[in-house]
Amino acid sequence: MTVNSLSTQVRLLISCHDKPGIVAAVSAFLQKNGANILQSDQYSTDPSGGMFFMRVEFDLYGSYQLEDLRHSFIEIASEFSMDWRMEPASRKKKMAIFVSKEDHCLLELLWKWKAGELKAEIPLVISNHKDLQNEVESYGIPFFYVPVTKESKAEAEQEAIKLLHKYEIDFIVLARYMQILSPTFVSTFPKRIINIHHSFLPAFIGANPYAKAFERGVKLIGATAHYVTDDLDEGPIIEQDVLRVNHRYTTDKLKIAGRQVERIALARAVTWHLNDQIIVYGNKTVIF
Amino acid sequence: MTVNSLSTQVRLLISCHDKPGIVAAVSAFLQKNGANILQSDQYSTDPSGGMFFMRVEFDLYGSYQLEDLRHSFIEIASEFSMDWRMEPASRKKKMAIFVSKEDHCLLELLWKWKAGELKAEIPLVISNHKDLQNEVESYGIPFFYVPVTKESKAEAEQEAIKLLHKYEIDFIVLARYMQILSPTFVSTFPKRIINIHHSFLPAFIGANPYAKAFERGVKLIGATAHYVTDDLDEGPIIEQDVLRVNHRYTTDKLKIAGRQVERIALARAVTWHLNDQIIVYGNKTVIF
Amino acid sequence: MTVNSLSTQVRLLISCHDKPGIVAAVSAFLQKNGANILQSDQYSTDPSGGMFFMRVEFDLYGSYQLEDLRHSFIEIASEFSMDWRMEPASRKKKMAIFVSKEDHCLLELLWKWKAGELKAEIPLVISNHKDLQNEVESYGIPFFYVPVTKESKAEAEQEAIKLLHKYEIDFIVLARYMQILSPTFVSTFPKRIINIHHSFLPAFIGANPYAKAFERGVKLIGATAHYVTDDLDEGPIIEQDVLRVNHRYTTDKLKIAGRQVERIALARAVTWHLNDQIIVYGNKTVIF
Amino acid sequence: MTVNSLSTQVRLLISCHDKPGIVAAVSAFLQKNGANILQSDQYSTDPSGGMFFMRVEFDLYGSYQLEDLRHSFIEIASEFSMDWRMEPASRKKKMAIFVSKEDHCLLELLWKWKAGELKAEIPLVISNHKDLQNEVESYGIPFFYVPVTKESKAEAEQEAIKLLHKYEIDFIVLARYMQILSPTFVSTFPKRIINIHHSFLPAFIGANPYAKAFERGVKLIGATAHYVTDDLDEGPIIEQDVLRVNHRYTTDKLKIAGRQVERIALARAVTWHLNDQIIVYGNKTVIF
Structure with a gap:
């Protein structure tokens, strides 16, 4: 041998x-x-x-x-x-990260990447805000500011797609990107966009999940990492996790718990994708 | 002292x-x-x-x-x-258990009761089926068969209420009872009926949650213990828990996982109720 | 096909x-x-x-x-x-259960067996005490009382081995048996005796683990299911699990938590053994 | 009001x-x-x-x-x-962080601090290596390099104590510092040094816990945050957590899992300390 x-x-x-x-x-x-x-x-x-x-x-x-x-x-x-x-196995996949203003998921990925836990190249980070530019660049990664307004959305997506093609990106991670991608964008990268949902799907779909969770008095806070399809928050689930909470958790403390569980679930999903451990079929995943 | x-x-x-x-x-x-x-x-x-x-x-x-x-x-x-x-603290609350055909939640409560882990009296078990009569009676607990049909439902509830009053019941545990209680019944025992929901609320409300969970490809199976109000499955949450599952879980295996997590969540909720650790306010609980 | x-x-x-x-x-x-x-x-x-x-x-x-x-x-x-x-796969393995006085692990196995979750035959239960005879027999399973004293230990083991051979037992589950088996006994059923250790191995080996855990102020209570070898509590680990505890847990409450986690870990280990999912190599297990 | x-x-x-x-x-x-x-x-x-x-x-x-x-x-x-x-509550405690070469615990604390999740001041980080200087300084925090050799140990500790006094430090977090502190040092900051133990105490005390865990074939990897006393790894436990692993985990993958659970357990312990939620008595903690 x-x-x-x-x-x-x-x-x-x-x-x-x-x-x-x-x-x-x-x-x-x-x-x-x-x-x-x-x-x-x-x-x-x-x-x-x-x-x-x-x-x-x-x-x-x-x-x-x-x-x-x-x-x-x-x-x-x-x-x-x-x-x-x-x-x-030796070829590192090229991963683009999309962020908005919140840094917890981004930094989790960057730290694991730097620590050698994620076998990937990260040729660029794209954001609709400039807030995280310094943090990204301190890792030696190019940061592209692509602002999005209602009017400019289609254009902005085209600009992003151009960048993604230029850098020969293999897949995209939405690390709290907070923008809904158009069917055109999604179909350009089928089964190659990973999102972290700020809740335990299928519960609390949509906006303000922590306020909803607070109202409902839940005892667990969850997060779901999934592939993006045209159905918002309905794509194939890759990983889910939860943290225990109680009545003392305000909406703000629920958010902190949510961040923690989002980081963990997203990092696992990305690791499995990088290691080619995931097969998508229909609206589900097989994780080997 | x-x-x-x-x-x-x-x-x-x-x-x-x-x-x-x-x-x-x-x-x-x-x-x-x-x-x-x-x-x-x-x-x-x-x-x-x-x-x-x-x-x-x-x-x-x-x-x-x-x-x-x-x-x-x-x-x-x-x-x-x-x-x-x-x-x-010395007064043991009088707990009635309602069951249908499934025994896992019932037996969890009976074992814990017999082992001295639940400080309660159990004066009776009521069921709309005779399947579990022997099991209940082997614990020395009276079993009442109160069949329910669409036509007889109101009558059957009255019969149950009579029994509950006769035995001076403090609170009721629906251990997979599978019948929707009328507003009349619920208002007779406000904040004193505990249900185990066969799913992670607020996800998969209603029938066949495991088939739905299978279709959705979830990675966690949950259960929710809550007080019963007129809104089906919407009462104050007492406890929630989850078990990890994967793509190899068929609907049947999801059900087995579900039974496991239902037993655990329900037993915890009942323990806290017995120890007067729960205060309900609005649609939430404080667990001390 | x-x-x-x-x-x-x-x-x-x-x-x-x-x-x-x-x-x-x-x-x-x-x-x-x-x-x-x-x-x-x-x-x-x-x-x-x-x-x-x-x-x-x-x-x-x-x-x-x-x-x-x-x-x-x-x-x-x-x-x-x-x-x-x-x-x-159609052949149900013949499983003997050894118990002493505590019933929680025994009943967990019997209930799962009766519910069809454990594909096994249980031809007999052996105990050094009579406490659980009725409970076992109510499941239609023969119960053998084989008392053990310091002097009679070798004899008692021979009696048990005879019974196990007579009933053509495939493997043995020590469901809180509380007796140390001799090397002779162990070598008669190599890799075919499953024990539940009342602690998180390798911590708190030996007697009174809950008193030790209380003294140490631990924040988690664990249990370990393992194959029995001649080294007490040192055989190949099959499954481990933990429950969260806090300073309010007395030694008694730690014991209740311990029972809960023992039941869960042992039932999983037995399920995997029954499904031929375990390969032992050296002092470890591969769980497929 | x-x-x-x-x-x-x-x-x-x-x-x-x-x-x-x-x-x-x-x-x-x-x-x-x-x-x-x-x-x-x-x-x-x-x-x-x-x-x-x-x-x-x-x-x-x-x-x-x-x-x-x-x-x-x-x-x-x-x-x-x-x-x-x-x-x-308004006074932010002054927290010193001691590190060696590994950054995962340090960065977890720095992120949470920057995100406002840890209400603390961090006047300085002390390390016996220069590896993490840039990372620390990028957060605007002074970094002090205090090398330690067998011969210079007492001196180095005095230098550290001087710095800690100068910056009026309230408590110290050993974020994988990898040096055993002398009784003199420990007694200078009684109940005010938090350590993260790279294992599930009391198991695997001492060096190379992941190699030991691999040899033993464990199914869970844990971490323990505790106050430092003169007994190495024996101080009052503040928090413990575990992650599930399996036979496919090499010693290296166990280390990655270990880092993950260390970050989580240490950050929780530090949060509770900052919020004055911990009372130490004897060798235990009460967490309110």
Whole structure:
């Protein structure tokens, strides 16, 4: 067995209709093509005719090349009508962060990134306010101010899209961006925009969730990280978490608790996305 | 200091509009009337003119009598327009349990009761099905079968109310009773009916919450224990809890997780009610 | 694809030294022998020469027989020097429960068993006290009283072993049994005895953990479910959980919290064991 | 009632042997001296002769002065042999942070401080390494490099003490400082040094806890915030928390989980200390 390093590791993700023989076909293919399986997970929604999902991590050794492997895999993929991708573990995804004025989610991501906990490149941060410019730039990351008004919204989105294309962004994290993205924008980055919802979905959808939570007298405060779709706050859920609160929590203290749980849930969701651990199907996620 | 025992302990609960001097007045009164304060908690929603809540546990020693104390307290109570009660800790509240066919919440309560964890009397269990009769009777508790149909509902509730009055019931626990109680019934036992909601309120109100949770792809399953009011599932929340789930959870496995978290949340709510730790105000609870 | 049911499902568990080609070999074998993989998980401690663990759930369809499959698998197993087993999902494991006087863990298991949450047979319960006889028998389960004194301990263990063999027990759950088993007993059921430790291992090993926890002023109470080895409380950990406590918890209230968390942790560990989700290696567990 | 603001709020903390009449005496005193009680909590370890703890928040209105109130309180305090203090809520405590090379705990505190979640002044950060100088100074906080070697340790501590006195520090947070403080240092700041222990005490005391946790195969990773005493890692516990882990966690991933839970537990402990919510007695804490 060859020495293993991130530079030769590949992640294969597969979704397709379930049929007998998929695992055998995939693992025989990998074995024949110089790949040593390091880890493999699969999930079937319903073995009698449901969906099949698989994630394989493998080492590609010797003189084998990922491009050749991808090319060879097309045959097997079309046999099973697979939706698939092979991602080299060594390639850091390019992540854009969108923020507004609140910094807690942004800083959580930047700290984890700097600490080496998030294997990503962050080519830019985009904001509709200048408040966080210094903080972003102190991490050596370019900050782009793209103001948004009702009238300029379409234009502003086009400007953002141009920037995202220019920097060859792989995915976007809305770290408390507070702007609703248009269907045009969302469809430009399908399943590639992660949002943190300031509440425990499906409860308290919409504005002022902490005031609503205070009114309702809840005993837990939650947050939900999800992919963005055209339905506001209704995209596939990636992660949820809660913190315990009590009657002594004012709306302000609920907000502080909310920030804490938002940071935790969003950072987990981003980590899983970066590690290619998530497959989206319909309005749900499989987290491997 | 005299020897302290449950038989001389009293719990005083107070709600009123906040004013300076309440704590001093109450503690001076208790001191003067032979009471030694063991524990005291208070909470003000807003010190400049909001609501004030207080719970005091005290020992009544020597020859002092609770009835006399209650009588003497009326003066101070009316001065501050208090809503108040004094409960001897030694008196076990009489708890009726309503069930349908599912036994998990019922058995959790019965085990904890038998283990001495719930200081209550359980004079009867009422059910609209006979399924759990043997289980209840094996604990030595009378079981009453009160069937409910659309036509007989009003009558059945009257029969239940008669039983509850006959057994001098203090409060009712709906341990997965699955029937909506009429406003008449609810108003007969105001703030004295505890329900366990098979979901994390305010999400997934109504029927089939686990099927809904499955469809939505949630990552946490919750349960909410609350007092029953006329608004279905909208009464004051007492306790909430969650369990982590993932994409491998079928609707059936979500139900099992739900049962687990329902048992835990309901048992905590009942414990706090029995210990006079809850004050209801508006649509919220203060848990001391 | 044939209709799938528990009666044709099989679980294959494998441990061996890691080598390239294992997954491919196993899945090709299954594919060739009429098995459709439903779910597959694997884990490598260290891809460059560590240990490899795999769990596969598959449907065996048509006229294929498990006995034949086991026979055919021997070749591949010896090629990779595998430690392995194939378990039909339909076969309920025979579980013996050992108890002493405390009933909380016992009743948790019995209720989950009766509710269909634990797919097991429970042919007998063994106890060194008669306290729980009625409770056990009310579930229709034979109860054996096997008293233990210092002098009779070896004899009592032999009596228990005889019973366990007679009832063809697969594994044993010590549901607060409070007796230390001899190395002889333990080696008769290697990796097949599950204990619940009344504390968060490795803290508070030994007697009176709640008094120790009270003295230390801890803010969390834990429990640990583990396999029993000759080292008291040092066997492979299966599951751990905690509950939050505070300064108001007396030793008695810590015990109540401890019971709660013991029930939860033990029931999870037993569920995973029943579903063949656990592989033990060295002093650790892999939970698939 | 006068308008209430932080500038007139005072927190009174009391420890003494339990006797009848303490609450009445204290609240009558406050009432007579122009104080309106906003919140009051008390706890008795054992009403028949144990310890009594109380925390009162009150508004001091009109022309009443805190210094006068303190002076007047001496009489009542000596009657009950109280250990007590009155702290104005408006006075921000002066907090020194000690760090070494790891930044996660430091940054958690700095973020929360900047976000207004920690009501403190941070006059300086002291470190035995220069690694975090820029980060600290970017928050506008003076950074002092005080190197420590075996030989220079006593000297270095004296230098630190001098700095702490010069800046009139109220308490010290060891945010992963990694140096054992001498009894001389500890006794200079009794009950005023908070440490975060990189493990779930009392488990895994000492060095390399994550390697030990990995060896032991634990399923939870914890952290403990505690006051520092001469017994290493044995001081009064303020807060503990855990995160769930599994067999896939390498020692490195356990460290990442550890950092996460350390940040959370330490920030909570510091918040409670700043709000005067903690009373230490013996080797324990009461958290109000």
